Amino acid sequence: MKDQDAKPLSNTQRAIQELRALIFEGELPAGSDHLESELAERLGMSRTPVREAALILESQGLLEMRPRKGVRILPVSAGDMREIYDVLTELEAHAAEQAAARNYGPAELAVLQGTIDDMDLALARGDLDAWAEADDRFHTELVRLGGNHRIMAIVGMMSDQVRRARAITLRIRPLPTKSNEDHRNVLRAISEGDQKRARTIHSTHRQAAKAVLLGLLETHRLGRI
Amino acid sequence: MKDQDAKPLSNTQRAIQELRALIFEGELPAGSDHLESELAERLGMSRTPVREAALILESQGLLEMRPRKGVRILPVSAGDMREIYDVLTELEAHAAEQAAARNYGPAELAVLQGTIDDMDLALARGDLDAWAEADDRFHTELVRLGGNHRIMAIVGMMSDQVRRARAITLRIRPLPTKSNEDHRNVLRAISEGDQKRARTIHSTHRQAAKAVLLGLLETHRLGRI
DNA sequence: GCATTGAATAACGCATACGCAAATAAATGC
DNA sequence: GCATTTATTTGCGTATGCGTTATTCAATGC
Structure with a gap:
């Protein structure tokens, strides 16, 4: 059934x-x-x-x-993007911190690990769509592990708002190889229960993503997407 | 007109x-x-x-x-309250940090100062409703100074969700005398451009408020408000 | 006496209709 | 020829009605 x-x-x-x-x-x-x-x-x-x-x-x-x-x-401007990524940064960082505080075992972190593996595989075979989709799952799962339903809802909304922009920039951005490194480090910090580190790593990760995206919009003259 | x-x-x-x-x-x-x-x-x-x-x-x-x-x-449970205050903590703390980064002058901070003064006055004459209303204005204005429209909207929504609970606990909570001290310190940090301090002070302030509220719900057996 | 089924009721999902106001086109005056 | 007014159109706000379906209650069977 x-x-x-x-x-x-x-x-x-x-x-x-x-x-x-x-x-x-x-x-x-x-x-x-x-x-x-x-x-x-x-x-x-x-x-x-x-x-x-x-x-x-x-x-x-x-x-x-x-x-x-x-x-x-609604089109999304660079300013909108900045706003959205700042919200994502704060809330996801909080989620990472909370997830680290929850002493999850390997079984409970398996899904998160799985998304990281998927990203590796996707990158290895150059499948950008699959990578983006797995990246999305990583962030969704991370927030879920944080345990705050409202944060899940808000992050979902904000992600939707930048979805088009991400799809467009996906193919003009540099290959996100460093990204997976961050993901792995966040996961490690969570599994070790290191709240402060989980938070700062993820926060930095998101701010870097923001910078890359804004840079692309700038250099490619993408006003409103 | x-x-x-x-x-x-x-x-x-x-x-x-x-x-x-x-x-x-x-x-x-x-x-x-x-x-x-x-x-x-x-x-x-x-x-x-x-x-x-x-x-x-x-x-x-x-x-x-x-x-x-x-x-x-929708009733709001203690768990909901925790979620909401965590969101408020993160987003308002970010707003405080951003406000501090913007080098606002006294004129632009006058409204914020005004809400603090109003809280002082209200407390002095024991007018709890006026205090709560001014406190609300403080947080709204702080977020506005942060400059992120989406954070304004989200914080507004979350505040609405706890509005009833705040109204109920307003009269059974200890007099919020320490609260104004925090507000003043946040304002000072902002006017001095001290981002880190503005953030941490406000973050601590909100977490303290969360603890007080949750404590009240606990001791007064207020399940769902 | 309890469970199960069937009929009755009521609330909602959605289609439809209509008046009003805003936007556009036409017409008149200057 | 331009501006201002008037006519026309068109899309939305909202009322209304109806078919569908969940829920309730009665009736029947076990």
């Missing part, structure tokens, strides 16, 4: 999923406007569930509803 | 405001359920705007919509 009894899944939920997908794959480009009625037709439902979905995605920071102008997919 | 041209203000916006007010003043108690139609009648509008408001408040963490069970006002 996995999920064989296919949940009906409300139209509003479908709208949320599909709109998210359309946004992330660039089908609805950053900065573009879309009438509620357009989206409704596109998703094959009435305006009501689309509106409800848009309301939710608006409070997630993915879009903005402007009367008469339509639903606007 | 303050706000003389009274904006029409949509029913959805009114619903958000009024529901928030009802929740904060305990008119809709934590843990209580309410049908959409009840709320609609109570607010003198149809279900549609109430539903939209509920959707938004749900993503703010104030309530939960459960099909057929009605809208449930």
Whole structure:
């Protein structure tokens, strides 16, 4: 009994999923406007569930509803990126610190270790998409190990907001070889229960990622993604 | 021209405001359920705007919509409180650090100073409500000075979630005399541009507040507020 | 007496409709 | 020809209604 009894899944939920997908794959480009009625037709439902979905995605920071102008997919500027990475830095660092305080054993850290291995493998065969996906899992799992549900939710939201930017810069950035080194060190600090070190290593890691990303936006003249 | 041209203000916006007010003043108690139609009648509008408001408040963490069970006002447990204060600690500490890095002059720090003065005055005349309100303004202004809009939004949400708990414990907690001392020290560190100190002082301040609150919940057997 | 099933009820999800206000186009005056 | 007013359109806010489905309660069987 996995999920064989296919949940009906409300139209509003479908709208949320599909709109998210359309946004992330660039089908609805950053900065573009879309009438509620357009989206409704596109998703094959009435305006009501689309509106409800848009309301939710608006409070997630993915879009903005402007009367008469339509639903606007929010672009992300360098300034936004800075804000988001600062939030991620603080909250994930806290998560790392808390995870270290919890004396997790190898079994409980296996998933985190697995994401690191996956990144190694992906890098070795030059599969950037797989690397990005595993990197995402690392951060998600790290935050989960921190044990704070609100931090999980917030980090998820912030990650969504920079998802497009990360996808775009993925192929113009230098190969993230140093990155895995950081990940390993964070994991080691956690497994050794060294809170302070887990925090500072991860904090530095995130700030470095921010610098790389901002540098890319600068040199490639990427104003708003 | 303050706000003389009274904006029409949509029913959805009114619903958000009024529901928030009802929740904060305990008119809709934590843990209580309410049908959409009840709320609609109570607010003198149809279900549609109430539903939209509920959707938004749900993503703010104030309530939960459960099909057929009605809208449930979310109670806050000690564990929730811990989570929330940890988020507040990290993000406000970051804001304090950033504020210190910005070399604000006395004019720009006047509002923050004002909230501290207000707290002093309120305490002197034993007006706890005024103190709490000024304390709130202090934290809001501190975060504003930090300059990160997303942190402002998140801190606002988290503060809303503990608003009821703070109101309840306000009168059973020891007089917050030490609190103002912390505030003054944070302000001083900021005005002197001492980032590290601004951060640690504020961080410690918030953690202390968390401890006090959790202690009160413990001794007064306040399970879920 | 307890469990199980079936019918009744009620609440929600969503489609639909409509009035209003904002944006755009047309028309008039200068 | 430009500005200002008027007409028209169009999209949104919100009310309303209905079909669906969870929940409740009664009835039946064991």
